[in-house]
Amino acid sequence: xxxxxxxxxFILVGxxxxxxxKQDSIQKLEEVVLIxxxxxxxxxxxxxxxxxxDSIIEKSKSSLTDLLNNNSPIYFKENGLGMxxxxxxxxxxxxxxxxxxxxxxxxxQLNGQTDFNTINVTVTDQVTLRxxxxxxxxxxxxxxxxxxxxNIISFKExxxxxxxxxxxxxxxxxxxxxxxxxxxxxxxxxxxxxxxxDNDYDYVxxxxxxxxxxxxNKNASINVGFKFNESxxxxxxxxxxxGSRNFSLALPSETPSKYDNFDTRHLLEWNGFYGKFxxxxxxxxxxxxxxYFQNIQRSDFSEAKVNSSxxxxxxxxxxxxSMLLNAIVAYTQNKGNGTSIQSVNRRIGAxxxxxxxxxxxxxxxxxxxxxxxxxxxxxPFLYSIGLKIKPFKVYSININGSKNFRxxxxxxxYWEGSGNLNLKPETSKQIxxxxxxxxxxxxxxxxxxxxxITDMIxxxxxxxxxxxxxxxxxxxxxxxxxxxxxxxxxxxKLTFNSTFAYTISENKQTKKQLIYVPFYKVTAxxxxxxxxxxxxxxxxxxxxxxxxxxxxxxxxxxxYYVSNFGxxxxxGKQYKLGAKVNNLFNENYESIAGRFMPGRxxxxxxxxxx
Amino acid sequence: MKQVSKFLFLVSIAFLSSCSNDDDAITTPEPLGAYxxxxxxxxEGGSNTMTASVTYISENxxxxxDVFRIENPDQAEIGTFLQNIFFDDTRAFIxxxxxxxxxxxxxxxxxxxxxxxxxxSTPRYGTVLNGKAYVTNQDSFSTGTDDFITVINLEDxxxxxxxxxxxxxxxxxxxxxxxxxxxxxxxxxxxxxxNPTTEVITxxxxxxxNSPNSMSIEGNTLYTxxxxxxxxxxxxxxxxxxxxxxxPTVLTSPKNLDLENGMLYFTSGTSVYSxxxxxxxxxxxxxxxxxxxxxxxxxxxxxxxxxxxxxSDAGDFNSNGQAFEYSIDGDLLESRTVQGNAPNGFYFN
Numbered sequence: 001x002x003x004x005x006x007x008x009x010f011i012l013v014g015x016x017x018x019x020x021x022k023q024d025s026i027q028k029l030e031e032v033v034l035i036x037x038x039x040x041x042x043x044x045x046x047x048x049x050x051x052x053x054d055s056i057i058e059k060s061k062s063s064l065t066d067l068l069n070n071n072s073p074i075y076f077k078e079n080g081l082g083m084x085x086x087x088x089x090x091x092x093x094x095x096x097x098x099x100x101x102x103x104x105x106x107x108x109q110l111n112g113q114t115d116f117n118t119i120n121v122t123v124t125d126q127v128t129l130r131x132x133x134x135x136x137x138x139x140x141x142x143x144x145x146x147x148x149x150x151n152i153i154s155f156k157e158x159x160x161x162x163x164x165x166x167x168x169x170x171x172x173x174x175x176x177x178x179x180x181x182x183x184x185x186x187x188x189x190x191x192x193x194x195x196x197x198d199n200d201y202d203y204v205x206x207x208x209x210x211x212x213x214x215x216x217n218k219n220a221s222i223n224v225g226f227k228f229n230e231s232x233x234x235x236x237x238x239x240x241x242x243g244s245r246n247f248s249l250a251l252p253s254e255t256p257s258k259y260d261n262f263d264t265r266h267l268l269e270w271n272g273f274y275g276k277f278x279x280x281x282x283x284x285x286x287x288x289x290x291x292y293f294q295n296i297q298r299s300d301f302s303e304a305k306v307n308s309s310x311x312x313x314x315x316x317x318x319x320x321x322s323m324l325l326n327a328i329v330a331y332t333q334n335k336g337n338g339t340s341i342q343s344v345n346r347r348i349g350a351x352x353x354x355x356x357x358x359x360x361x362x363x364x365x366x367x368x369x370x371x372x373x374x375x376x377x378x379x380p381f382l383y384s385i386g387l388k389i390k391p392f393k394v395y396s397i398n399i400n401g402s403k404n405f406r407x408x409x410x411x412x413x414y415w416e417g418s419g420n421l422n423l424k425p426e427t428s429k430q431i432x433x434x435x436x437x438x439x440x441x442x443x444x445x446x447x448x449x450x451x452x453i454t455d456m457i458x459x460x461x462x463x464x465x466x467x468x469x470x471x472x473x474x475x476x477x478x479x480x481x482x483x484x485x486x487x488x489x490x491x492x493k494l495t496f497n498s499t500f501a502y503t504i505s506e507n508k509q510t511k512k513q514l515i516y517v518p519f520y521k522v523t524a525x526x527x528x529x530x531x532x533x534x535x536x537x538x539x540x541x542x543x544x545x546x547x548x549x550x551x552x553x554x555x556x557x558x559x560y561y562v563s564n565f566g567x568x569x570x571x572g573k574q575y576k577l578g579a580k581v582n583n584l585f586n587e588n589y590e591s592i593a594g595r596f597m598p599g600r601x602x603x604x605x606x607x608x609x610x
Numbered sequence: 611m612k613q614v615s616k617f618l619f620l621v622s623i624a625f626l627s628s629c630s631n632d633d634d635a636i637t638t639p640e641p642l643g644a645y646x647x648x649x650x651x652x653x654e655g656g657s658n659t660m661t662a663s664v665t666y667i668s669e670n671x672x673x674x675x676d677v678f679r680i681e682n683p684d685q686a687e688i689g690t691f692l693q694n695i696f697f698d699d700t701r702a703f704i705x706x707x708x709x710x711x712x713x714x715x716x717x718x719x720x721x722x723x724x725x726x727x728x729x730x731s732t733p734r735y736g737t738v739l740n741g742k743a744y745v746t747n748q749d750s751f752s753t754g755t756d757d758f759i760t761v762i763n764l765e766d767x768x769x770x771x772x773x774x775x776x777x778x779x780x781x782x783x784x785x786x787x788x789x790x791x792x793x794x795x796x797x798x799x800x801x802x803x804x805n806p807t808t809e810v811i812t813x814x815x816x817x818x819x820n821s822p823n824s825m826s827i828e829g830n831t832l833y834t835x836x837x838x839x840x841x842x843x844x845x846x847x848x849x850x851x852x853x854x855x856x857x858p859t860v861l862t863s864p865k866n867l868d869l870e871n872g873m874l875y876f877t878s879g880t881s882v883y884s885x886x887x888x889x890x891x892x893x894x895x896x897x898x899x900x901x902x903x904x905x906x907x908x909x910x911x912x913x914x915x916x917x918x919x920x921x922s923d924a925g926d927f928n929s930n931g932q933a934f935e936y937s938i939d940g941d942l943l944e945s946r947t948v949q950g951n952a953p954n955g956f957y958f959n
Contacts, residue, residue, distance in 0.1 A: 208686075250659060251689050253709040253727040294750065295731075302752075460906045460926070465795075515928065547658045550929035554949060555660050593658035594687070 035150045036237065036269060036282075037103035039137045040128060042316075042324060043354050045364055046386025046398040048434050048447055050129040050482060050499075057121055059525075059536055059566060059580075061166060061174060062195075062603075064119040064127070068147065070523055070538045070564070072129050073480045073501035076116065077516050077545075077591045080248040081598055082199055082215050085117040089144030090131070090449055091476035091505025091517045093456075095406050096426070098134070098141035100148045102237045102267055104284050105139045109306040109334050110341075112141065112409035118243050118261060120219040122164070122176035123191035125152040131480065132449060133430050135404035136352060136370040136382050143404045143428045143453065144476075151189070153225035153235055158182040161610050168580075168603025172197035187225035194218050199248070201598035204588035210598070212256040212296075213248035217241065231274060237267040246296065250594040258293040276318050284310040304338025306410060316354075326354040340416045348374040364388040377408055380427050394438055401431040412457055412468040420468050428453040445482040451475065474514065478503040493529040498522070512551045516592075518543040518559075532571075538564040547593050560589035568605075576607040643718030645677065650957045651911070651922065651933050652704070653950025655690035661951035662690040664704070664720075665933075675949035678704070678713075681720040688713040688725070695957045696736040696743070698764060702957075703743060705733045712736065712745060712762065717959060729760045729769040739783040739806055741765065746778035746790060754778075754798055759790070761809075772809050774802060784827045784846065793822035796837045801825070801844060814849045816842055824876070826869035828887065835867040835876055841892070858894050866912035875919070877909045882919055882936070898940035907931075913956040918943065922953035 035041075040049070052071055060067040065085040069076045074097070078085040086094035095112035098105050099119070107114050121127065127149055134142035158180050166174040176193040199213035221239045228234065241263045249256060264287045272279040289305035309332070316326035330350045337343040349372065356366040365387045372379040384402030408423040434447035456472035479502045486495045505517040513519070520543035527536040540562045547555045563585055568578030579602065586600040648668040655662020664677040674680070678688065689709030696703050702717035710730045714723040736745040743762040750756055754777035761770045777798030780791040788804035792813070799820045803812045816822060816834070820842065825834040832844040839859060843852035857864050861878035868875045875884045881896035898919055902908035907924025910931070914920070919936040931953035935944040 251687055251709045253711050253725075254689070255710060255731065298750065300750065300752070548661070548929050548951075549926050552930055552949075555658050593660065 034152050034154055035102070036235065036267065037100060037148055037150055040130065040148055042326070043137060043356060043366055043368060044130060045356065045366055046388045046400045047432070048131045048445055048482070052127040057124070057127065059538070061122055063117050064121050065116040067121050067127065068116065068129070070540055071497065071499070071525065072523065073499045073521055074129070075518055075521055075542065078117070078595070078597070079592055080210060080213055080595045081201065082117055082197060082213065082245065083248055084115050086113055087116060088517050090451060091478065091503040091514065092144035092451070092453070095141055096143035098138050098146045100138050100146050101239065101265055102149070102151055104265070104267060104286065104310065105141065106265060106286065107141050108288055109308060109336060110288070110304050110410045112406065118241065119149065120193040120195065120217060120241065122193045123219050123221040123239065124149045126150045131447065132400060132432050133384060133402035133404040133428065136368040136384050136402065140405060140407040143406060143451070151221065151223045151237055153187045153223055155182055155184055155187050155225065155227055163608045164605060166603055166605040169601035170197055170199050170201050172199070172603065185227050189223050191221045192219070201601065203596040204586055204599035211249045211252055212246045215243070215245035217243035231272055233271045235269050235271065239265045255294065256296045258296045259290060261290040263288045278316045280314040282312040282314065302339035304336065304341055306334050306336035308332060308334045322358040324356045328352040336410050341410055341414045342416065344410065344414050346374065346376050348372055362390045376413060377423060377425060380405055380425060396436045398434040404428045404430065408457060408468070418465055418467045423457060423468060424455050424470050426453060426455050426457055441487055442485040447480045449480070450477040473508040474505060475508055476503065476505040491531050495527040496525070498524040510549070512549060513546055515546050515549060518545045533569055535567045542591070555593065557590060557593050560587055562587055562589065574609050578605045579603070643716060645720055645959060646718045647959060649959060650677070650695060651948055651953045652692055652695050652955045652957065653931060653948055654692050654952040654954045656928055656951040657690070659687050659690045662692045663950035665948040665950065671944065673946055677720050678715060682722040685722045693733065694735040694955065696738060698738040703736055705736055705745065707732060724767055726762055726767050726769060729771045733760065734779055735781045737781045737783050737788065738764070739788060742806065744781055744788050744804070746781050748778060748794065759804065772804065772811070774811060776800060776802065776813065780825060782825070782827060789825070789827065789832060791822045791825050791834065796821045801832060801834065803849065812849065814844055816851070823865050824867040826867055826874070828869050833867060833869060833874060835864050839864065855890055855892065857892055860894055866909060868912065868914050870914040875914045877912050880908045897938060898936045900934055900936065907952065910952060911954045911956060915956070915958055920956040924952040927952050
């Protein structure tokens with residue numbers, strides 16, 4: 001009997017370990033196949049990640065701002081609903097957060113930032129937040145952190161079509177279609193999104209209305225994968241965005257203006273898996289173009305466009321399961337011109353070397369370096385080093401230090417009459433320590449960070465002309481926490497997610513907090529699911545922000561609490577009906593002084609699967 | 611002696627009282643309002659509208675911030691990028707660049723009267739002549755061809771436009787004519803004369819490259835400073851230019867020309883320079899210099915009035931501004947912090 005049990009145990013263990021190996025290799029292939037941004041998996045072991053999947057995206061469809069504002073510690077300031085939206089991630093500037101589409105940095109070459117209201121999340125499969133420095137992997141701007149928009153290409157048999165129609169207050173229509181087809185050879189997914197809104201909401205406790213706030217955008221995306229054989233896969237990612245927004249007026253007699261932007265992104269890549277050696281060739285072509293009508297009653301406008309071509313070769317070699325070496329060589333060319341920018345051609349070469357070593361199962365380190373060379377400014381040597389120690393199954397600690405940068409933008413360098421060719425990149429040295437606790441139903445993460453940023457580029461009026469110069473030194477530090485919990489019993493399922501951020505962002509010279517960086521931000525989401533019903537409650541708190549560099553509290557933007565409540569019902573597998581009340585308690589709030597946000601408003605949606 | 615003075619005192623009392631009986635004008639007039647004397651500092655404002663404001667400094671130096679909000683708590687915001695205040699006998703007119711408006715207040719009580727928005731697009735400066743206000747408008751910043759003047763009838767606040775077709779900026783009046791400075795950030799190089807009766811405009815060419823940045827009129831002479839380091843005098847009887855006076859090159863970017871008591875004052879960097887109206891050379895020795903914590907927003911507003919030099923400093927354009935009073939000899943008399951961004955002008959009641 002004893003022998004028998006021992007034998008059984010032996011078999012089981014053996015089977016498990018086999019399964020483990022198999023699963024490992026599957027997982028490995030999945031990792032590299034599923035998303036183009038493979039370093040998000042392979043070289044992000046010592047920094048914290050927050051992944052927002054379909055189910056979360058579904059609850060905040062209206063914009064990337066709405067999604068991240070309600071689910072992450074990133075602070076957003078919006079010039080009114082749907083208007084220009086910029087971020088402060090860990091107390092940094094909007095140019096110090098990079099947005100990465102399928103592994104490619106898509107921050108505007110013109111102003112160095114991404115307007116989070118010009119990204120349609122419905123054509124994205126997965127949004128991941130990577131906190132902290134990442135310039136070695138993702139280039140300019142990854143100082144506060146990076147936001148990753150990924151499309152998934154999978155060769156798992158699939159055929160699905162999904163149509164979602166969402167209609168709500170202020171005559172807002174947000175509709176999207178997603179089609180997925182995959183077999184062992186092909187993976188094709190296509191998505192279309194259309195948003196249109198009058199956006200003419202009444203201000204809370206006021207007779208005034210949001211004027212000239214209407215906007216619309218169309219977004220098409222197609223992602224195709226073709227598997228020649230187990231070793232060779234060809235992938236194509238494409239995204240086209242066409243947006244038109246009027247800029248709302250803070251006061252009625254302001255000059256109404258309008259902003260149109262048209263962005264395209266294409267990425268073609270060939271992945272080769274040859275045993276321990278993996279090879280990826282990537283060719284990307286991105287265009288960005290805007291037209292700004294300073295007065296919509298006039299036909300004249302200012303414009304600018306940049307076309308970027310990127311050629312990247314990414315080779316990695318895994319010595320054994322514990323060591324991975326990855327080298328990337330990239331060449332980028334940005335060609336731009338515009339009303340106030342003469343025709344420029346900027347070329348950047350970059351060389352990256354990444355190494356990861358898992359010495360024992362509970363200890364891992366990774367280190368990365370990057371050197372760029374360019375024809376338009378001096379580029380610093382960038383690096384990162386990270387440790388992960390996991391002494392217990394439920395507990396791990398990460399330490400990561402890095403040097404990162406934000407390069408001068410086209411506007412900074414080439415703006416007619418103002419551009420400053422002597423600018424240096426902004427650089428940051430940063431360190432973070434993060435602890436994770438992971439139990440069965442509850443996970444908790446607490447991260448402390450410290451970030452020392454020098455040569456901040458600021459535009460200042462010098463002899464009557466606004467010019468960018470490297471001037472400020474800023475130190476940001478603080479704490480971020482993340483809590484995830486879920487509990488299921490009988491047919492009930494409860495989920496709870498929450499983030500908290502405490503941020504100091506101080507000008508070293510003046511010892512003052514930077515403007516528009518709140519000390520506190522809290523988000524919380526409670527979800528409840530019972531059979532065909534599900535309900536959720538979103539809560540957002542943003543503390544007071546200074547709008548003045550001398551921190552004069554007289555001109556602060558006040559703290560605000562915003563709650564949303566949603567309910568939906570599944571009708572069989574094919575239909576889902578839902579409704580959401582936004583700003584449930586009709587809070588009168590603004591995130592930028594004088595730019596009021598809407599009070600209580602509603603939207604209703606219907607979702608078809610066929 | 612005591613008796614004598616007592617007598618004189620009584621006599622004078624009698625004399626005064628009898629006078630006052632005879633002539634009402636001599637009675638102590640009813641105060642016109644809390645802001646009757648003293649001066650205003652206009653705080654241009656930043657992107658936060660609340661930082662655009664008016665600060666009042668009374669005759670005895672008491673400071674009151676946020677004048678138009680205090681006096682009109684229920685009034686809607688008037689906008690930001692407040693460029694200019696101009697007056698008629700009873701009213702103060704505030705020009706707001708962001709809201710394309712001119713807001714009218716009682717100049718002594720700062721009680722709100724009305725807001726004018728028709729026929730206004732990117733307004734800059736204004737002046738009042740014979741019951742009408744004339745306001746310069748740049749419309750689109752990128753070109754001067756669309757620039758125009760708004761004429762506001764001050765009886766009913768109706769408006770009309772006069773096209774100028776060249777960059778318009780500062781505006782003033784003299785001897786029944788309106789004078790418009792055609793120069794902004796180095797573009798435009800003329801002074802335009804507007805005849806208010808016929809609405810005919812006559813440009814006076816200052817010569818290529820001579821873009822005016824400030825001007826003052828005394829008698830029949832218009833004085834203007836140009837970005838090309840020249841002080842140009844224009845004879846307004848025949849619109850002919852005098853030989854320009856060169857400003858020494860060490861006095862970089864001269865601006866803020868102001869004429870007071872037969873003396874011309876201007877600024878370069880953080881210093882004030884002066885010359886007599888008939889002088890032909892300019893001394894490089896400043897009459898006053900102030901210390902600015904900001905290299906970029908210094909001398910943002912400047913005025914010389916009653917022997918006092920008024921200087922304002924915009925700091926970093928994103929914090930409270932500062933205002934200073936200096937004597938003509940360069941002694942600091944007063945320095946103050948105003949609750950508002952970028953103080954850009956001083957206006958005397």
